[in-house]
Every structure is written in C-alpha cells, then in structure tokens.
Amino acid sequence: MTPEQVRSAAAGRIIFNRQGGEAGALAAYRALFRTGDASGLRQAFGAFPLPEIRTVQREAGPEGEVVKFTLRVPGVTLGMGEPARRIEDLRTESVLIPMIGKRRERTYTLCVSSQIGCAMGCTFCETAQMGLLRNLTADEIVAQWFGAAFGLGLRPANIVFMGMGEPMDNLDNVLDAVAVLKDHNGPSVPVSKITISTVGRVDGIRRLGERLHEPGWRRLGLAVSLNAPNDEVRSRIMPVNRRWSLAELRAALLDFPMYGGSKLCVEYVLIPGVNDAPSHAREIADFVTPLDEHYARSTRRASPRCVVNLIPYNPRRDSPWPAPDEARVAEFLRRLTELGVYAKRRRTKGRELMGACGQLGSAHIRGRSLVPLAVAGLVRDR
Numbered sequence: 001m002t003p004e005q006v007r008s009a010a011a012g013r014i015i016f017n018r019q020g021g022e023a024g025a026l027a028a029y030r031a032l033f034r035t036g037d038a039s040g041l042r043q044a045f046g047a048f049p050l051p052e053i054r055t056v057q058r059e060a061g062p063e064g065e066v067v068k069f070t071l072r073v074p075g076v077t078l079g080m081g082e083p084a085r086r087i088e089d090l091r092t093e094s095v096l097i098p099m100i101g102k103r104r105e106r107t108y109t110l111c112v113s114s115q116i117g118c119a120m121g122c123t124f125c126e127t128a129q130m131g132l133l134r135n136l137t138a139d140e141i142v143a144q145w146f147g148a149a150f151g152l153g154l155r156p157a158n159i160v161f162m163g164m165g166e167p168m169d170n171l172d173n174v175l176d177a178v179a180v181l182k183d184h185n186g187p188s189v190p191v192s193k194i195t196i197s198t199v200g201r202v203d204g205i206r207r208l209g210e211r212l213h214e215p216g217w218r219r220l221g222l223a224v225s226l227n228a229p230n231d232e233v234r235s236r237i238m239p240v241n242r243r244w245s246l247a248e249l250r251a252a253l254l255d256f257p258m259y260g261g262s263k264l265c266v267e268y269v270l271i272p273g274v275n276d277a278p279s280h281a282r283e284i285a286d287f288v289t290p291l292d293e294h295y296a297r298s299t300r301r302a303s304p305r306c307v308v309n310l311i312p313y314n315p316r317r318d319s320p321w322p323a324p325d326e327a328r329v330a331e332f333l334r335r336l337t338e339l340g341v342y343a344k345r346r347r348t349k350g351r352e353l354m355g356a357c358g359q360l361g362s363a364h365i366r367g368r369s370l371v372p373l374a375v376a377g378l379v380r381d382r
C-alpha cells in the first residue's frame with residue numbers, strides 16, 4: 001500500500017504516537033518501514049502479517065557474505081493444459097549481494113523476484129525450468145525488501161529486478177512496488193538506485209519509457225539482457241527474440257528516455273561455444289555503439305551511457321554448457337574494450353548456493369509450464 005492508500009483507509013481508525021487521523025496513519029506507515037514496527041497498522045487493519053522468511057543460505061566471498069533467502073507466499077491452482085492441482089508451498093527468492101565501495105564501506109544490492117518462475121524460457125536459466133506459476137503482487141515484491149531490512153538486518157542500498165521472473169511481464173505490480181520502495185515515507189530507496197531488468201520485451205520497454213517522463217521516475221534504471229550477438233543465436237537461446245528481433249529491441253531502446261547521469265546496462269551472459277566467438281564481440285559493438293552515441297547526444301554527456309556487463313555463465317542444473325574459464329572471459333572483455341565498448345566483468349557471487357545470475361528457482365517444481373510461450377502470444381509457432 002502507498003502512504004496515500006494507508007492514509008485514506010486507516011485515518012479514522014488509528015492513534016499512533018499520540019497522533020490521530022491522517023497524521024497518525026502516516027506515522028504508522030513510516031514506523032513500519034523505518035523500524036519494522038507494524039503495531040500502528042495493526043490497530044487499523046487488525047491482522048497485519050509481516051513477511052515470513054522461510055530459508056536463508058549464505059556463501060562467503062571476498063566482499064562479504066552473499067545471502068539468498070526465501071519468503072513464503074500464497075499458493076496457486078494450476079489448470080491450463082493439465083489437470084487442476086494446487087501448489088501451496090510457493091516462495092519468492094531474493095539475493096543480497098555485498099559490495100565494497102571506494103571508501104571501503106560494505107553495501108548490499110538486493111536482487112528481487114517479480115514472479116514465481118518465468119514464462120520466457122531462456123535456455124541457460126534455472127528459473128525457466130519452472131515455467132511461470134504466478135505473478136507476484138506489489139506487496140510481495142516490497143516484502144522482499146522488508147525481509148532483507150528487518151528479517152536479516154541488511155538494509156539494501158540498491159535494488160535490481162533480476163531475480164525470478166520477467167518484470168515487464170508483470171509491469172503493473174512492478175511499478176506499484178517501485179512507487180512504494182522509492183517513497184520517502186516508505187523504504188525511501190532513491191529511484192536512481194533501482195533497476196528494472198528485461199529479457200527484451202519491447203512492449204514493456206515502451207510502457208516503462210512513458211512512465212519515465214513523469215517527475216520522480218526519471219532516474220529509474222533499465223537493464224537489458226542481450227546475451228547474444230545476432231538474431232540467429234538469440235532466437236536459439238532466448239525465445240523472446242522470435243517475437244521481438246534485435247532490430248525491434250534496438251528501436252525501442254533508441255526511443256527510451258535517458259535523463260542526466262542514467263546509464264543503460266546491457267547484460268551479456270557469456271556461454272562457452274555459444275556466444276563467445278571473436279566475431280561476436282564485433283556484433284555486440286555494432287549493437288551497442290549507436291545506442292551509446294544516441295544517449296550521449298540526448299543527455300549531453302561525453303562519458304559512456306551504455307555499459308556491457310559481462311557475466312560468466314553460471315551453470316543451471318543439468319546444464320549442457322560448463323562455466324567459461326577465466327582466460328576466455330578476459331579475452332572476450334579485452335576484445336569488447338578494444339572495439340570501444342564500455343564493458344565490465346560481473347564478478348560471480350553466490351554460485352555455490354544457486355544464487356548467482358540465472359540460477360534462481362525451486363528444483364521441486366521444475367519441468368512444467370503454466371503458460372506456454374505460444375499460448376501467451378510471445379512466440380510465433382514455427
């Protein structure tokens with residue numbers, strides 16, 4: 001709920017910190033997000049259950065512990081294309097990723113899920129093995145921030161929508177969640193510290209672009225999973241490319257409003273023997289460079305506006321491909337840099353606990369798909 005919703009719903013039913021009416025409702029809302037105190041909102045709404053952390057896994061790394069945690073959410077009844085059955089034990093999966101900054105202070109980036117499972121079917125991704133079970137509500141997305149901040153005591157500095165699910169597939173709830181996360185009466189995460197990632201759903205990119213024209217939204221970050229140098233490879237490993245080609249993706253990105261110091265993150269999962277040939281680096285440069293030049297003109301900033309994050313493939317369960325070796329990653333990074341692309345290697349964190357990029361997903365509900373891509377209208381039958 002946004003503060004406005006709480007104010008109108010709770011104003012007549014609450015006295016908090018000796019304040020009544022709308023002021024009391026707002027004070028109770030602030031207390032929830034500042035200290036985790038839900039007592040004020042319980043006065044107004046009766047039961048006000050707080051997010052319930054079910055599992056916590058930790059993996060030590062050079063910059064601190066990577067923490068993967070799950071929250072229990074209501075189940076779903078499956079029906080489409082299979083006998084109806086109910087799955088009760090659904091969980092969001094979130095990962096807290098530590099980072100040591102220039103001043104040696106440790107901050108955490110929270111990677112949140114926007115769906116349980118995913119319908120996009122990327123062949124290198126563990127989540128895709130689950131199919132899509134359901135969208136998360138805005139509350140269930142915000143609950144992941146709450147779980148990190150008050151369940152684990154680790155208040156995130158950054159939020160990335162890169163956990164389970166395709167955010168553009170659930171954009172209304174994602175935008176409602178961002179509205180709460182960035183609200184100064186709520187978690188108050190600066191909008192420039194929130195990034196929405198997409199597999200390349202062009203319709204969603206265009207809708208998100210419209211929202212960025214509104215005050216308070218301009219610095220919201222966008223990340224695009226490119227993962228392939230051309231349509232042939234991309235359609236093979238990312239079915240979404242059969243619906244929206246690279247040319248359509250680039251057109252949408254050229255129209256995407258870029259304000260001030262914002263950057264476009266281009267994610268590239270490097271898979272040995274699939275998308276790591278020397279010629280592929282040239283094709284990536286051909287895709288990224290015109291975008292970079294266009295954003296530099298529109299923001300009047302000379303520094304690179306597109307950053308390619310090179311992510312060494314983290315093998316999913318039963319993966320047909322291994323992780324790339326370090327020398328291959330370094331070589332590909334060198335080629336991109338020589339071609340004038342601003343590229344960084346994403347350090348692998350959380351691979352052992354299946355918390356690294358592309359590794360989220362519950363093994364016990366794998367192997368089925370609630371919404372086949374063709375049925376969802378995302379892939380033309382071939």
Ligand code: SF4
Nearest residue numbers: 118120122125128165
């Ligand atoms: S990579 Fe992202 S969009 Fe693709 S299947 Fe996995 S979660 Fe979905």
